[in-house]
Amino acid sequence: MKKECIAMLLAGGQGSRLYALTSKVAKPAVPFGGKYRIIDFPLSNCVNSGIDTVGVLTQYQPLELSNYIGIGQPWDLDRTVGGVHILPPYVKEGSKGTWYKGTANAIYQNMGFISLYDPDYVLILSGDHIYKMDYSALLARHKQAGAACTISVLEVPMEEASRFGIMNVNEDDIVYEFEEKPKQPKSNLASMGIYIFTWSKLREYLIADEENPASSNDFGGDVIPAMLNAGEIMAAYRFSGYWKDVGTIVSFWDANMDILSVHSGVQLYDKSWPIYCRTPTLPPHVIGQTGTLSHSLVSGGCEVCGKVENSVLFHSVSVGEGAKIRYSILMPGTVVEKDAIVEYAILAENTHIGQGARVGAAPCNVPPEDWGVAVLGSGVCIADHQVVPPKAMLESTEEEGHI
Amino acid sequence: MNNLHGILFTYQSNANLRELTEHRTIASIPYGGQYRIIDFMLSNFVNAGITDVGVLMHESYQSLLDHLGSGKDWDLSRKWGGLKILPPFAYAKKRGSGEFRGEMEALGGVYTYLQQIRQEYVILSTCDLVANLPIADFFESHLKSGADITAVCTHTPIAAPESATYFSIGPDGLVSDVLCGGHKSLDCESLDIYILSKSLLLSLIDYCVSHNLTSFSRDVLLGMGHSLSIHPCFYDGYAARIQSKTAYYSKSIELFDPTVRASLFRPDQPIRTKDRWDPSTYYGPDAQVEDALVADGCIIEGTVKNSILFRGVRIKKGASVENCILMQDTSIQEDAVLRCVIADKSVTVHSGRMLMGHESYPLVLAKGQSV
Numbered sequence: 001m002k003k004e005c006i007a008m009l010l011a012g013g014q015g016s017r018l019y020a021l022t023s024k025v026a027k028p029a030v031p032f033g034g035k036y037r038i039i040d041f042p043l044s045n046c047v048n049s050g051i052d053t054v055g056v057l058t059q060y061q062p063l064e065l066s067n068y069i070g071i072g073q074p075w076d077l078d079r080t081v082g083g084v085h086i087l088p089p090y091v092k093e094g095s096k097g098t099w100y101k102g103t104a105n106a107i108y109q110n111m112g113f114i115s116l117y118d119p120d121y122v123l124i125l126s127g128d129h130i131y132k133m134d135y136s137a138l139l140a141r142h143k144q145a146g147a148a149c150t151i152s153v154l155e156v157p158m159e160e161a162s163r164f165g166i167m168n169v170n171e172d173d174i175v176y177e178f179e180e181k182p183k184q185p186k187s188n189l190a191s192m193g194i195y196i197f198t199w200s201k202l203r204e205y206l207i208a209d210e211e212n213p214a215s216s217n218d219f220g221g222d223v224i225p226a227m228l229n230a231g232e233i234m235a236a237y238r239f240s241g242y243w244k245d246v247g248t249i250v251s252f253w254d255a256n257m258d259i260l261s262v263h264s265g266v267q268l269y270d271k272s273w274p275i276y277c278r279t280p281t282l283p284p285h286v287i288g289q290t291g292t293l294s295h296s297l298v299s300g301g302c303e304v305c306g307k308v309e310n311s312v313l314f315h316s317v318s319v320g321e322g323a324k325i326r327y328s329i330l331m332p333g334t335v336v337e338k339d340a341i342v343e344y345a346i347l348a349e350n351t352h353i354g355q356g357a358r359v360g361a362a363p364c365n366v367p368p369e370d371w372g373v374a375v376l377g378s379g380v381c382i383a384d385h386q387v388v389p390p391k392a393m394l395e396s397t398e399e400e401g402h403i
Numbered sequence: 404m405n406n407l408h409g410i411l412f413t414y415q416s417n418a419n420l421r422e423l424t425e426h427r428t429i430a431s432i433p434y435g436g437q438y439r440i441i442d443f444m445l446s447n448f449v450n451a452g453i454t455d456v457g458v459l460m461h462e463s464y465q466s467l468l469d470h471l472g473s474g475k476d477w478d479l480s481r482k483w484g485g486l487k488i489l490p491p492f493a494y495a496k497k498r499g500s501g502e503f504r505g506e507m508e509a510l511g512g513v514y515t516y517l518q519q520i521r522q523e524y525v526i527l528s529t530c531d532l533v534a535n536l537p538i539a540d541f542f543e544s545h546l547k548s549g550a551d552i553t554a555v556c557t558h559t560p561i562a563a564p565e566s567a568t569y570f571s572i573g574p575d576g577l578v579s580d581v582l583c584g585g586h587k588s589l590d591c592e593s594l595d596i597y598i599l600s601k602s603l604l605l606s607l608i609d610y611c612v613s614h615n616l617t618s619f620s621r622d623v624l625l626g627m628g629h630s631l632s633i634h635p636c637f638y639d640g641y642a643a644r645i646q647s648k649t650a651y652y653s654k655s656i657e658l659f660d661p662t663v664r665a666s667l668f669r670p671d672q673p674i675r676t677k678d679r680w681d682p683s684t685y686y687g688p689d690a691q692v693e694d695a696l697v698a699d700g701c702i703i704e705g706t707v708k709n710s711i712l713f714r715g716v717r718i719k720k721g722a723s724v725e726n727c728i729l730m731q732d733t734s735i736q737e738d739a740v741l742r743c744v745i746a747d748k749s750v751t752v753h754s755g756r757m758l759m760g761h762e763s764y765p766l767v768l769a770k771g772q773s774v
Contacts (some may be wrong), residue, residue: 034683036697073475074678084770260685262702268682269702275682281673283437283664284698284711285684291693292688300699 011127012059020377028127049135053082102217107333131243145235148201152194164190252385308317345374354384408522414461419647427466430530436698452540505617534642550634555596560588568593578633581625595653640664
């Protein structure tokens with residue numbers, strides 16, 4: 001069955017810079033923004049843009065991610081033709097077939113899947129960005145430019161441009177040069193890692209790339225430069241709006257704090273572009289007599305009897321009387337007992353903070369070199385009155401957390 | 404437990420619920436922040452392993468249809484069985500318009516449906532009960548008792564006596580007398596949940612339809628009680644019956660009691676409801692909240708005390724809401740003051756308005772009103 005455009009979502013990365021948060025799950029499955037997981041953003045964008053066929057390429061720790069996506073019903077991606085498909089690496093005839101070597105190789109290995117839908121265009125997405133984007137506008141730009149590839153770009157402050165892959169464009173926004181993390185950037189148009197390709201062209205370049213033993217089989221490093229050198233029309237699509245890469249602890253924490261500013265970050269309450277997610281069956285949350293909340297998000301099944309400021313509470317979190325939560329992210333099932341203090345911290349799923357314990361600290365109370373967001377991996381238990389310093393990174397062993 | 408088929412009567416609308424049932428039946432009244440009353444019984448069925456449920460409806464059922472959809476949210480969207488909506492078409496052909504006069508008449512309208520169900524036993528229930536019930540235990544008790552009919556009942560009266568059915572229990576432990584429509588509550592009250600075999604149900608319907616008998620409690624339990632063995636199965640946990648505006652209000656407020664919440668919202672027997680897309684609830688820098696049950700998708704920037712907020716409610720800065728129940732997508736603008744108000748779906752209270760009801764007579768704002 002033919003589809004005009006299908007999406008391929010690269011979700012196999014480990015996200016090693018998120019440390020404890022991704023030691024057991026792939027980065028796209030990391031909880032984000034109160035109810036979501038990172039992958040909900042590109043998946044919802046697809047559905048809202050009218051793309052109903054999505055291949056999700058998994059490799060690192062796929063269990064939780066595959067389980068979360070299921071048959072795709074939360075995103076309306078349970079379709080009779082198309083819908084969401086999990087695409088892990090697989091063994092091929094004669095014991096061929098390998099792990100996905102790079103982003104381009106992952107797509108190369110799934111050319112059979114793409115051919116099932118005989119698409120004119122293929123959209124390449126990654127599972128580590130928080131943003132709302134209408135991919136149909138990107139596709140329109142691609143068609144209008146008659147391009148082989150259209151790259152979504154974001155204008156970043158010039159002084160930060162050297163941290164990104166920079167696209168240098170002519171007056172028609174056609175890319176003539178691509179520079180990865182240039183020391184002297186010529187423009188401030190950063191690639192967002194979102195590409196749309198004319199499938200017949202991409203197919204050609206993927207096959208050539210695979211035959212090149214020197215290639216690292218990566219889109220940004222190999223395929224895009226190869227297409228550019230061959231003189232293909234590469235268009236830029238200027239995106240304006242909220243976009244954040246949540247690949248590091250600091251940017252992940254920042255992006256969650258951005259969500260709190262109802263009117264500045266990604267606008268979650270905007271009904272015209274909803275972000276969908278899979279949620280467990282839970283009753284409404286309860287704020288007790290002693291609970292106080294300010295500038296915070298609270299989700300289903302929570303019980304709040306303590307003080308919560310500038311924080312994001314995922315579902316089924318419990319905050320005891322006298323406990324204080326400030327500038328923190330509490331993932332599903334976290335329990336904070338009476339009088340505990342949690343500041344500038346990320347607590348992963350099912351962590352338990354004992355009575356009077358202390359996790360993290362405000363930057364004003366610590367020398368700058370010692371300060372950082374404290375991170376507890378899933379299932380970590382902090383004993384009563386134990387102190388976890390800022391910048392700590394704890395992971396649970398079989399019995400309990402250790403530093 | 405696949406041998407039990409669920410039947411829900413959802414056509415009751417009650418004059419005492421006034422504005423709340425103007426556009427809907429009791430079954431689809433919003434309750435507890437995100438539920439409709441039918442969610443409780445439907446979830447009870449599903450949690451007991453019941454796979455096939457027939458929902459009988461009559462008039463004002465648009466809101467119910469919209470809520471139930473394909474039954475997907477209760478895991479009842481199935482190729483075979485699952486949720487079956489039973490509108491009153493067969494009945495309307497025979498009798499013309501007018502509400503069902505009783506359960507037996509309603510069941511008579513879906514006789515062929517009942518003939519075709521694949522289970523040997525049927526559980527009948529109304530949809531005005533808020534409770535998390537161990538239906539599987541009731542069924543086991545029915546099978547063990549060997550009785551013709553099992554009636555689920557409670558020792559703690561919860562209904563208005565005029566509309567309740569009471570039982571006297573004989574020395575053999577079976578129901579010896581049935582009392583309907585009296586003025587005094589007795590200590591063995593029916594929860595209007597009955598289990599019986601499909602074959603017995605079909606023969607009872609046959610008899611009732613041909614004798615112009617309509618009510619299950621009056622015509623079957625009372626009228627034929629001498630020839631049927633009725634086994635009482637007691638449930639004395641939390642149950643609330645929503646039969647009037649004041650009951651709706653006072654029973655809702657009981658949800659602030661942690662023991663009530665613990666018995667209704669059990670992780671092992673979750674109450675399922677229709678899914679929406681709402682994000683988490685946001686509390687602004689000036690929010691002041693004390694004792695509140697709040698669903699997802701709200702933006703709260705004012706003061707909320709002792710209140711239940713459904714999905715998507717907006718409380719603007721300076722607004723103050725106390726002892727209120729605000730249903731989904733209701734918006735309370737700046738500096739408005741509400742006390743003891745039940746606001747139905749999508750109500751807007753403009754800035755500076757002051758609305759006061761009383762615990763004994765809450766003020767009800769009808770769906771979509773703008774004040």
